Amino acid sequence: MIDLVGPGGAHLAQIEQLLGVQIVHRGNALFVHGDAAPEAERVLNGLYARLEAGKDVTMGVIDGLIRLREGESEPRDGDQGEMFPAPALEIRTRKKTMEPRTEAQKAYTQALLDHELTFGIGPAGTGKTYIAVAVAVSKFLQGEVDRIILTRPAVEAGEKLGFLPGTQDDKIDPYMQPLYDALNDFLPGKQLIKLREERQVEIAPLAFMRGRTLNNAFVILDEAQNATTMQMKMFLTRLGQGSRMAITGDRSQVDLPRGVYSGLRDAESILKGVDGISFNYFTAADVVRHPLVAKIITAYEADDTRREAARAVRDARE
Numbered sequence: 496m497i498d499l500v501g502p503g504g505a506h507l508a509q510i511e512q513l514l515g516v517q518i519v520h521r522g523n524a525l526f527v528h529g530d531a532a533p534e535a536e537r538v539l540n541g542l543y544a545r546l547e548a549g550k551d552v553t554m555g556v557i558d559g560l561i562r563l564r565e566g567e568s569e570p571r572d573g574d575q576g577e578m579f580p581a582p583a584l585e586i587r588t589r590k591k592t593m594e595p596r597t598e599a600q601k602a603y604t605q606a607l608l609d610h611e612l613t614f615g616i617g618p619a620g621t622g623k624t625y626i627a628v629a630v631a632v633s634k635f636l637q638g639e640v641d642r643i644i645l646t647r648p649a650v651e652a653g654e655k656l657g658f659l660p661g662t663q664d665d666k667i668d669p670y671m672q673p674l675y676d677a678l679n680d681f682l683p684g685k686q687l688i689k690l691r692e693e694r695q696v697e698i699a700p701l702a703f704m705r706g707r708t709l710n711n712a713f714v715i716l717d718e719a720q721n722a723t724t725m726q727m728k729m730f731l732t733r734l735g736q737g738s739r740m741a742i743t744g745d746r747s748q749v750d751l752p753r754g755v756y757s758g759l760r761d762a763e764s765i766l767k768g769v770d771g772i773s774f775n776y777f778t779a780a781d782v783v784r785h786p787l788v789a790k791i792i793t794a795y796e797a798d799d800t801r802r803e804a805a806r807a808v809r810d811a812r813e
Contacts, residue, residue: 496523498546499539501554506542509554510535513561558783559596586629588636588681593629597781600626606773607741612734614719615743616759617777618792620784623743624717628677631713631741635695640713640739642695645674647717648726649700671698674717701726710735719744719759721751727758747795 500507500520507518507525516529518539527535538561542552584604586593595601600622606613607630615623631643649670668675675698678687682696690696701722716722716730719742734740744759751757766772779796782789 498552499543501552505554506552506557509557510538510561513558514538555596555783556594559594562597563595563601586626586633588629588632589683589686590681593626593681595626596622596783599775599777599781600783603775603777604630606775607739610773611738611771612731612740613742613773613775614762615741615775615777616746616763617781618745618747618779620782620788620792621777622781622783623777624673624715625677625680627715627741627743628674629681631715632678632681634713634739640737641711642697642713643690644697644699644709644712644714645671645678645717646699646701646704646715646730647671647674648719648721649702670700674698674715701730704730704733707733708735709733709738711737712739714738714740716740716742717744719762720746720749720757722758723751724756724758724761727762731762747799 501509504520507520510516511518514529514531514535516527516531516535518535519526519528525539527539529535538557541560542557545556546552584595584601586604595604599617603613603615603623604626607627613627615627617623628645631640631645634640635643647670678696678698682690687696691698701716712735714733719727721744722730730742731740742759742762746757746760749757763774767774779789779792782792
């Protein structure tokens with residue numbers, strides 16, 4: 496019960512906020528009030544069953560389970576675990592187990608497992624890169640690939656950083672930090688250092704991929720919207736025997752110079768319908784960061800829509 500309630504009742508407060516109910520905690524009993532009380536009861540029963548199975552309950556788990564239930568039909572009669580089943584997919588690594596938290600994340604995770612080339616396209620905070628790294632680490636630990644290669648275009652996000660001191664690695668590391676962060680979540684620090692020294696885990700700018708053939712590797716291109724058309728073609732043609740590729744990007748955050756076309760948009764139009772390639776899309780509803788992030792993305796998307804409509808009206812008048 497202590498784990499179910501959470502520190503200071505945080506888990507109950509989260510369920511109250513997400514479902515619009517009131518939960519009263521008295522001893523070992525919970526009383527739920529509100530129109531969504533039946534749904535809240537199923538959530539609580541399912542979380543309790545999860546704890547009984549030896550799994551943890553966190554704010555992220557609660558958020559994910561509630562999202563995954565949205566739109567589903569009423570559960571059948573049965574035990575409490577069946578009332579609120581755990582996500583069908585679990586990606587296990589040395590440090591933690593990754594579970595998809597939205598339907599789009601589930602579909603994307605399954606695509607990464609089933610396809611040799613997978614695109615994940617959508618706004619920031621939807622887990623595109625994080626899930627891809629988790630699947631890459633899992634496949635590496637299971638011996639399905641011999642190495643992990645993570646890359647991204649070294650493009651400044653609207654800033655001119657000027658000269659960066661230090662060695663080549665020192666200059667590159669600031670651009671690669673998000674990839675380090677994801678790897679650190681799934682691999683112990685000492686093991687990650689050893690794997691990097693043995694080049695079983697590589698992190699490099701996209702420009703360094705030219706001329707290579709990547710066999711038996713799980714290769715991830717992050718921030719693909721900042722790759723040019725030629726860079727994207729170059730990267731895609733690096734795919735070797737026994738390898739898998741994941742390409743992630745956000746079309747709304749292109750940092751390329753004005754007039755330079757994004758290779759991600761080009762790849763979408765050219766490769767749509769090619770057998771063996773999976774395209775997966777996320778929206779603001781799939782954001783799993785702070786709830787305000789989803790609202791911010793929605794507000795910007797609405798503003799973009801208004802601007803495009805106004806531009807179309809001006810063009811029509813001219």
